[in-house]
Amino acid sequence: MAMIGEMDADSVVEYFRGKSILITVLVEKILRVQPDVKKLFLLIRAPNIESAKLRIQSEVTGSGIFQLLKKQHGVWFNNFIEEKICPLAGDIMHKDFGLDIASLIDLSKDIDIIVNGAATTNFSERFI
Template sequence: MDFESITEFLANKTIFVTGATGFIAKILVEKILRIQPNVNKLYLLVRARDAQAAHVRLQHEVLAKELFKVVREKWGANFESFVSDKITVVAGDTSYENLGLTVDQLKEMHKDIDVVINVAATTKFDER
């Protein structure tokens, strides 16, 4: 697939991304928002105890990063509005059954999601 095909493919799609605060996912989310503002929605799975904690992690560990500078500049004062329209943060954990989500959450997401991108990982640096 060439760049134009990928951009066209992402248009009007709802994408579920696991591991949203990880290195690869940050790059992926930024790239999607930058090249295809017509993406329908990004469900971002963030490991957290609840929705509020997931939202805080997304703000601090993803959206506040220098990586999003170009997207921030492109949208200017509308950046927060654009992001809140495009991103739905989901508190969960890939190590739990059903990602730690409720049946209602799964049903709602299932009817919307077109693409799943799994980039979740657990990284431990052993200083041994």
């Protein structure tokens, strides 16, 4: 039975090889187990791309969970992150994530998988 579980995990890992993904969670895990993923598009609540990049550096890749990846990639860690992570300045609370039509069209051509783990922090929202 354990062998089947391992095969399932291996097939999932392999599925990510060469894919571009719009993702809101699991960044470190995917980069660690499948470094051949093409791109991870991260929707970051920010007014512009520069602010989104700074938030990724300070709140995502700068967090302790990335220590193993930093150790694996050494001095090439920042290059690896820049190659793999593509920030999108937007917000899940806005229509079309707050992205313009041209950006949405470009994304639709580049993204193979969407993993949505986003949620609102507005506790007055209705549960539907």
